[in-house]
Amino acid sequence: xxxxxxxxxxxxxxxxxxxxxxxxxxxxxxxxxxxxxxxxxxxxxxxxxxxxxxxxxxxxxxxxxxxxxxxxxxxxxxxxxxxxxxxxxxxxxxxxxxxxxxxxxxxxxxxxxxxxxxxxxxxxxxxxxxxxxxxxxxxxxxxxxxxxxxxxxxxxxxxxxxxxxxxxxxxxxxxxxxxxxxxxxxxxxxxxxxxxxxxxxxxxxxxxxxxxxxxxxxxxxxxxxxxxxxxxxxxxxxxxxxxxxxxxxxxxxxxxxxxxxxxxxxxxxxxxxxxxxxxxxxxxxxxxxxxxxxxxxxxxxxxxxxxxxxxxxxxxxxxxxxxxxxxxxxxxxxxxxxxxxxxxxxxxxxxxxxxxxxxxxxxxxxxxxxxxxxxxxxxxxxxxxxxxxxxxxxxxxxxxxxxxxxxxxxxxxxxxxxxxxxxxxxxxxxxxxxxxxxxxxxxxxxxx
Amino acid sequence: xxxxxxxxxxxxxxxxxxxxxxxxxxxxxxxxxxxxxxxxxxxxxxxxxxxxxxxxxxxxxxxxxxxxxxxxxxxxxxxxxxxxxxxxxxxxxxxxxxxxxxxxxxxxxxxxxxxxxxxxxxxxxxxxxxxxxxxxxxxxxxxxxxxxxxxxxxxxxxxxxxxxxxxxxxxxxxxxxxxxxxxxxxxxxxxxxxxxxxxxxxxxxxxxxxxxxxxxxxxxxxxxxxxxxxxxxxxxxxxxxxxxxxxxxxxxxxxxxxxxxxxxxxxxxxxxxxxxxxxxxxxxxxxxxxxxxxxxxxxxxxxxxxxx
Numbered sequence: 025x026x027x028x029x030x031x032x033x034x035x036x037x038x039x040x041x042x043x044x045x046x047x048x049x050x051x052x053x054x055x056x057x058x059x060x061x062x063x064x065x066x067x068x069x070x071x072x073x074x075x076x077x078x079x080x081x082x083x084x085x086x087x088x089x090x091x092x093x094x095x096x097x098x099x100x101x102x103x104x105x106x107x108x109x110x111x112x113x114x115x116x117x118x119x120x121x122x123x124x125x126x127x128x129x130x131x132x133x134x135x136x137x138x139x140x141x142x143x144x145x146x147x148x149x150x151x152x153x154x155x156x157x158x159x160x161x162x163x164x165x166x167x168x169x170x171x172x173x174x175x176x177x178x179x180x181x182x183x184x185x186x187x188x189x190x191x192x193x194x195x196x197x198x199x200x201x202x203x204x205x206x207x208x209x210x211x212x213x214x215x216x217x218x219x220x221x222x223x224x225x226x227x228x229x230x231x232x233x234x235x236x237x238x239x240x241x242x243x244x245x246x247x248x249x250x251x252x253x254x255x256x257x258x259x260x261x262x263x264x265x266x267x268x269x270x271x272x273x274x275x276x277x278x279x280x281x282x283x284x285x286x287x288x289x290x291x292x293x294x295x296x297x298x299x300x301x302x303x304x305x306x307x308x309x310x311x312x313x314x315x316x317x318x319x320x321x322x323x324x325x326x327x328x329x330x331x332x333x334x335x336x337x338x339x340x341x342x343x344x345x346x347x348x349x350x351x352x353x354x355x356x357x358x359x360x361x362x363x364x365x366x367x368x369x370x371x372x373x374x375x376x377x378x379x380x381x382x383x384x385x386x387x388x389x390x391x392x393x394x395x396x397x398x399x400x401x402x403x404x405x406x407x408x409x410x411x412x413x414x415x416x417x418x419x420x421x422x423x424x425x426x427x428x429x430x431x432x433x434x435x436x437x438x439x440x441x442x443x444x445x446x447x448x449x450x451x452x453x454x455x456x457x458x459x460x461x462x463x464x465x466x467x468x469x470x471x472x
Numbered sequence: 473x474x475x476x477x478x479x480x481x482x483x484x485x486x487x488x489x490x491x492x493x494x495x496x497x498x499x500x501x502x503x504x505x506x507x508x509x510x511x512x513x514x515x516x517x518x519x520x521x522x523x524x525x526x527x528x529x530x531x532x533x534x535x536x537x538x539x540x541x542x543x544x545x546x547x548x549x550x551x552x553x554x555x556x557x558x559x560x561x562x563x564x565x566x567x568x569x570x571x572x573x574x575x576x577x578x579x580x581x582x583x584x585x586x587x588x589x590x591x592x593x594x595x596x597x598x599x600x601x602x603x604x605x606x607x608x609x610x611x612x613x614x615x616x617x618x619x620x621x622x623x624x625x626x627x628x629x630x631x632x633x634x635x636x637x638x639x640x641x642x643x644x645x646x647x648x649x650x651x652x653x654x655x656x657x658x659x660x661x662x663x664x665x666x667x668x669x670x671x672x673x674x675x676x677x678x679x680x681x682x683x684x685x686x687x688x689x690x691x692x693x694x695x696x697x698x699x700x701x702x703x704x705x706x707x708x709x710x711x712x713x714x715x716x717x718x719x720x721x722x723x724x725x726x727x728x729x730x731x732x733x734x735x736x737x738x739x740x741x742x743x744x745x746x747x748x749x750x751x752x753x754x755x756x757x758x759x760x761x762x763x764x765x766x767x768x769x770x771x772x773x774x775x776x777x778x779x780x
Contacts, residue, residue, distance in 0.1 A: 120728065126745045133532045133748075151533055234629075234637070235620045245730040295639030296619040299727075313620065434533045438747040445731040452644050452732065 063391055065099045066384035071107035078372040079109030085376065086142035089116035090302050091322040092393045104379055110372045119301060121145050122247040125437050128152065137366045140373040144186055146177060146358040147429035151436055153180035157363040160184040162374050169383060170398045178360050185362060187381040190389055191396035192357030193424060194255050194344055195414050197309055197317040197327065201338040215256070215284060215345045218316060222292035225315040233313065238292035240305045241318040245448035248301055250427060250440045251355040252318060253447045256281045258425040260347025265443060266428035271471055274464035279456040281347050282447065289451055298451045310335055318344060320357060321414050324394035341414050343422045353425045358398070435470040442466040525754035532748030545755035555756060558739040559763065565652060565735065566716035572656045573712060577663030584664065585671045602661040610725035613654045617641055644732050651726055663708055670704025710771050717764050736760045
């Protein structure tokens with residue numbers, strides 16, 4: 025035994041195998057490219073003057089990572105750099121927005137200048153305001169083009185701390201071909217109808233496709249679940265978690281709709297939907313494995329793109345269903361661009377924000393990525409309306425509900441976590457009547 | 473460096489020795505200063521700072537300045553049911569994974585230690601799971617265990633091992649089993665490697681002698697292999713236990729911050745980074761440090777006992 029001892033490791037083998045495994049697993053996740061309607065990135069107005077002043081400076085932009093967002097950011101940044109000589113390093117943020125919030129909070133707390141421009145969620149301006157540059161002096165005029173409500177949301181104590189970039193609200197995607205096949209003439213208007221239809225279609229389709237499920241949404245324990253659950257509860261007359269400064273989440277209507285969802289996990293949805301974020305949901309839908317999906321408008325461009333989707337021409341969108349005695353709602357989402365107060369190139373960063381929130385770029389984004397324009401004039405542009413059917417008045421005018429950022433302030437992330445962790449427990453089997461009171465009491469400690 | 477610092481045993485020529493000894497000691501300290509400085513900078517300072525922070529109410533994005541709050545954070549921690557749940561989850565995970573990894577690792581090490589054709593290739597191949605970065609491996613398994621498109625369910629149902637697709641990760645009743653399985657898959661080779669190293673230093677002539685004396689294979693294993701392997705076993709168990717108690721990556725990729733599957737490290741990270749409670753998070757860090765230290769003390773005591 026002694027003399028047979030040889031070198032413990034044969035190094036080449038594992039390294040080669042490892043390289044293979046890593047390459048395969050990485051390439052599996054990167055097949056997202058381009059939108060349904062490719063148009064070139066718009067020109068930068070006033071590029072020469074900007075180049076003369078700030079050319080050669082470098083800025084870092086914390087950008088998008090969901091759907092075609094990163095591709096869009098790269099296209100726009102490349103165009104901007106070419107025109108102005110300002111180098112833009114695009115860093116995609118974590119796909120879960122609560123993780124993205126933590127990342128920014130950490131940099132702000134340490135007064136870091138590791139990024140200059142960041143996309144921030146519609147619920148963050150209150151918490152981040154002290155760390156952001158007031159954009160009013162330079163971009164106040166451009167802000168007037170944007171929807172007044174969003175500009176007001178981004179204005180904290182008279183300072184315009186962020187520029188609206190694109191809006192968001194929850195909508196229902198459905199398969200027109202399957203509705204027809206199973207004898208339905210219209211999409212569901214109540215949650216109960218949705219689950220009944222989902223069940224019937226799923227039972228029929230699973231005979232030929234065992235991966236098929238009726239309904240997919242964002243059920244993971246993360247910010248997206250707070251958004252989805254707000255729609256379920258508010259559309260059932262159960263309030264918006266916190267109403268008029270009072271925590272209201274613990275009520276019978278909320279318990280009833282959450283229990284309805286709980287009963288449907290693994291029945292009309294995949295059992296694994298409780299670990300789905302946006303990406304998992306749209307993947308299931310565009311590969312033809314789901315009849316209904318709750319998602320943001322961005323998913324429209326992916327579902328309509330023949331390169332990525334098997335359901336082109338077989339789906340449509342409408343408002344989300346509602347509960348008994350309620351009406352349809354959509355959670356307000358949306359992203360703003362903000363400039364870090366500790367940035368060393370604030371002026372160059374502001375010029376980048378000026379370009380990114382201009383009407384031409386919003387039009388480009390709306391057409392290539394089906395994101396909701398925050399400039400009303402862009403939302404009426406015929407080419408934009410054609411690419412974004414959810415901009416039809418009957419869908420776009422749905423009642424909007426907002427997450428309780430106003431009441432939670434700097435504790436927003438923690439409060440939202442209490443909400444989504446509790447609801448995650450309910451979806452995974454805990455009783456709504458036992459979990460809701462504990463969310464209620466935790467929120468009460470955080471609401472000022 | 474350690475040989476310089478080793479005390480020289482006293483002999484007859486005491487005075488000259490001690491002069492030399494003093495000079496050697498001085499040199500030893502001089503040579504140690506850089507590494508001591510590094511240790512102070514990367515270990516003692518952060519640890520001290522964490523302990524200090526645990527007595528304050530420091531917060532991210534705080535609107536008011538940080539205050540000294542004494543034992544307040546620790547008092548709160550005593551009643552923190554989420555933390556208690558995380559501690560038990562972590563210990564449960566540790567016992568299961570270390571147990572399986574040790575048993576399987578020992579079996580593999582014994583097999584690979586015997587001579588057969590292609591042994592070198594075998595040793596290399598078995599290390600592959602361990603060589604893959606944990607986050608990559610975890611994401612790979614997350615997809616493989618998915619209930620709609622995962623290969624595990626597909627193969628299981630086709631072979632009639634499973635009656636229906638199982639959401640291994642999402643379903644709380646199988647979540648811990650799934651994450652343990654992935655950790656065992658990934659770390660068993662590492663355990664096997666450490667034990668194999670221990671096996672290889674056992675001289676072959678001991679077995680030859682035992683053979684001559686007519687000892688059976690089982691007797692050889694119990695009387696020669698196990699006692700001589702004991703130091704390697706203890707080192708392996710310490711490594712693995714401490715690693716398992718600090719587990720973060722697999723759980724984070726699998727579950728995010730789902731409440732029922734939080735480990736101590738995830739709860740700690742979430743408290744500091746997610747909620748921004750730096751002070752309270754520091755208290756959690758200190759508590760975790762003490763819990764891990766407790767395990768080290770248990771092991772080291774056990775090791776001394778066996779040495780005696």
